[in-house]
Amino acid sequence: MIQFSDEKMTEVRRLIARYPEGKQKSALLPVLHLAQETFGGWLSSETMDYVASLLQIEPIEVYEVATFYSMYNLKPVGKYMFEVCQTGPCMLNGSDDIIKYIGETLSIKPGETTADGLFTLKTVECLGACGYAPMMQMGKHYREHLTKEKVDAIIAECRRNAAANN
Amino acid sequence: MGRKVLLDKAHIEGIRYYDVYRKNGGYAAVEKALKMDPAAVVEEVKKSGLRGRGGAGFPTGMKWSFIAKPEGVPRHLVCNADESEPGTFKDRYLMEFIPHLLIEGLIVSSWALGSNNTYIYIRGEYAWIVDILEQAITEAKNNGWLGKNIMNTGFDCEIHVQRGAGAYICGEETALIESLEGKRGNPRIKPPFPAVKGVWDRPTVVNNVETLAAVVPIINLGGEEYAKIGVGKSTGTKLISACGNIKKPGVYEIDMTISVEEFIYSDEYCGGIPNGKKLKACIPGGSSVPILPANLLLKTAKGEQRMMTYESLSDGGFATGSMMGSGGFIVFDEDQCVVRHTYTLARFYRHESCGQCSPCREGTGWMEKILKNIEYGSGKMSDIDLLWDIQRRIEGNTICPLGDAAAWPVAAAIRHFRDEFEWHVNNPEESQRRNYGLAHYADERQVVVG
Ligand SMILES: Cc1cc2nc3c(=O)[nH]c(=O)nc-3n(C[C@H](O)[C@H](O)[C@H](O)COP(=O)(O)O)c2cc1C
Numbered sequence: 001m002i003q004f005s006d007e008k009m010t011e012v013r014r015l016i017a018r019y020p021e022g023k024q025k026s027a028l029l030p031v032l033h034l035a036q037e038t039f040g041g042w043l044s045s046e047t048m049d050y051v052a053s054l055l056q057i058e059p060i061e062v063y064e065v066a067t068f069y070s071m072y073n074l075k076p077v078g079k080y081m082f083e084v085c086q087t088g089p090c091m092l093n094g095s096d097d098i099i100k101y102i103g104e105t106l107s108i109k110p111g112e113t114t115a116d117g118l119f120t121l122k123t124v125e126c127l128g129a130c131g132y133a134p135m136m137q138m139g140k141h142y143r144e145h146l147t148k149e150k151v152d153a154i155i156a157e158c159r160r161n162a163a164a165n166n
Numbered sequence: 167m168g169r170k171v172l173l174d175k176a177h178i179e180g181i182r183y184y185d186v187y188r189k190n191g192g193y194a195a196v197e198k199a200l201k202m203d204p205a206a207v208v209e210e211v212k213k214s215g216l217r218g219r220g221g222a223g224f225p226t227g228m229k230w231s232f233i234a235k236p237e238g239v240p241r242h243l244v245c246n247a248d249e250s251e252p253g254t255f256k257d258r259y260l261m262e263f264i265p266h267l268l269i270e271g272l273i274v275s276s277w278a279l280g281s282n283n284t285y286i287y288i289r290g291e292y293a294w295i296v297d298i299l300e301q302a303i304t305e306a307k308n309n310g311w312l313g314k315n316i317m318n319t320g321f322d323c324e325i326h327v328q329r330g331a332g333a334y335i336c337g338e339e340t341a342l343i344e345s346l347e348g349k350r351g352n353p354r355i356k357p358p359f360p361a362v363k364g365v366w367d368r369p370t371v372v373n374n375v376e377t378l379a380a381v382v383p384i385i386n387l388g389g390e391e392y393a394k395i396g397v398g399k400s401t402g403t404k405l406i407s408a409c410g411n412i413k414k415p416g417v418y419e420i421d422m423t424i425s426v427e428e429f430i431y432s433d434e435y436c437g438g439i440p441n442g443k444k445l446k447a448c449i450p451g452g453s454s455v456p457i458l459p460a461n462l463l464l465k466t467a468k469g470e471q472r473m474m475t476y477e478s479l480s481d482g483g484f485a486t487g488s489m490m491g492s493g494g495f496i497v498f499d500e501d502q503c504v505v506r507h508t509y510t511l512a513r514f515y516r517h518e519s520c521g522q523c524s525p526c527r528e529g530t531g532w533m534e535k536i537l538k539n540i541e542y543g544s545g546k547m548s549d550i551d552l553l554w555d556i557q558r559r560i561e562g563n564t565i566c567p568l569g570d571a572a573a574w575p576v577a578a579a580i581r582h583f584r585d586e587f588e589w590h591v592n593n594p595e596e597s598q599r600r601n602y603g604l605a606h607y608a609d610e611r612q613v614v615v616g
């Protein structure tokens with residue numbers, strides 16, 4: 001059975017306290033973010049049921065939300081997720097090429113994960129970085145002004161970090 | 167140099183932190199406003215002529231005066247930091263670099279509206295900005311600007327940062343409210359308006375980040391002084407996020423007295439089109455507003471110089487004009503393909519439709535499919551008319567304006583660039599073979615600020 005640590009439970013309580021009495025459901029989005037970060041980068045039905053029990057709401061209320069928002073992953077993803085923006089303003093600056101290049105370099109298509117479980121490539125829509133295009137999100141941060149060389153360097157950096165952590 | 171009142175201090179080293187911000191005149195607006203009657207603060211905002219910077223341009227003071235005040239029911243101010251309209255990245259800049267300006271604006275506005283618990287709803291992808299805002303809030307609280315009994319006025323105020331999770335529709339104010347309540351971002355049917363029944367059925371005002379930041383100079387200068395910046399009903403300054411094929415993409419504060427031509431070509435702003443290319447077209451106010459070809463962009467149909475103001479950008483209506491919108495300024499050089507760009511936007515709106523109303527849910531899907539066919543060389547001439555027909559059936563027939571926002575870019579692209587659609591139909595093989603590259607933009611371009 002999964003469970004938040006005491007420290008994470010303190011965070012959950014802090015989140016709930018921001019809303020009026022009885023409106024703890026309002027904490028659903030932030031608590032789902034916390035759960036996704038904590039339990040392997042995606043939301044299993046076990047994780048979602050756990051979140052429902054914490055917020056005293058029905059599991060269906062959690063599924064409804066988890067399936068609506070694009071940042072919640074409903075299946076396992078790679079250790080590093082490259083979320084490359086493909087919307088118009090990025091396209092004007094070559095995002096199509098970047099997506100193609102990452103796909104070729106890692107031998108995966110958008111939506112897929114490499115066999116070693118290290119990388120997932122995902123195409124996303126405008127992330128509010130149109131002036132820094134082409135760009136992608138990697139975890140909590142943005143990587144901007146991408147070039148093929150930069151992509152190579154990022155992949156190498158991820159591989160080094162993964163090797164160092166093993 | 168145009169007048170700046172939002173980003174004038176953005177270059178100061180360390181302005182992100184409280185001490186530096188305070189030393190440079192920060193929180194003076196809170197000191198001033200909390201000595202005023204809340205109604206007097208609303209009055210200053212009315213006098214300023216400030217119009218909502220989120221896209222619709224609705225007068226802020228008027229919006230504030232609509233808020234219902236039933237006895238014993240708490241009211242809430244919600245700051246819309248969802249910023250997801252393609253081409254728009256100005257609020258991000260403000261929050262990232264001068265977060266205290268927003269916090270200060272929020273305290274003043276919360277006082278004016280009587281909101282003891284104010285929420286910033288920020289798009290989930292701006293995860294690192296959440297930390298920056300939380301830090302600024304903690305600093306403000308430690309210095310007595312937030313919390314209980316601020317400046318001995320008896321006013322309590324807390325600001326909370328709520329992270330979204332990836333959904334453009336949550337920028338629409340009623341969808342945002344649903345999301346804040348922990349639900350799917352399905353827009354509500356209006357009325358009732360949020361001013362009467364908003365978050366948790368309480369009276370609520372939703373305003374954009376830039377709108378709320380602008381309250382700070384309005385209080386500092388006084389509404390009348392602020393209104394002297396700009397022209398006509400375009401008072402004050404506007405942040406423009408400029409992107410696409412320009413030499414200096416970035417966030418610029420303009421005082422709404424400059425022309426579009428100056429904005430694109432002057433070194434103070436976009437710096438012109440790189441690589442000696444010509445200007446082809448521009449979407450001046452975020453992806454939802456009509457695209458304009460270069461000739462109609464620089465000069466109105468009446469032959470007048472087009473200015474960077476609400477009125478001038480919309481001069482000519484949708485037939486020959488566009489809109490200020492969110493200030494997301496997307497520039498196309500002569501090599502760009504309008505059909506391809508429109509296809510990416512259609513895909514965007516299909517992806518972001520919440521699916522509640524059939525014209526939007528089905529229509530955005532159809533538009534994406536047809537545009538994809540045309541772009542990739544399997545379209546028919548009749549598809550162009552079909553597209554026109556579909557967009558017309560969406561517009562005005564939906565619960566929220568996302569339907570219109572999806573229809574307008576398609577309509578404008580066909581209106582002004584029909585020949586390009588026809589070229590695709592007539593040249594299917596070339597359409598398929600065309601290759602989009604990093605072309606000439608692989609260099610690390612200067613990103614400009616201010
Ligand atoms: C589909 C859609 C998306 C929107 N996205 C945003 C947004 O990201 N940020 C924003 O401030 N307003 C957005 N708006 C406008 C809001 O509904 C609302 O008008 C605005 O937040 C009001 O603030 P203002 O009066 O300060 O402009 C959006 C509207 C629609 C229909």
Ligand code: SF4
Pocket residue numbers: 335352353518519520521522523524526527564565566567568569
């Ligand atoms: S217009 Fe589209 S996004 Fe808006 S409520 Fe209808 S289906 Fe949802």
Ligand code: FES
Pocket residue numbers: 085086087088089090091125126127128129130133135252253254
């Ligand atoms: S279009 Fe890619 S970040 Fe906006």
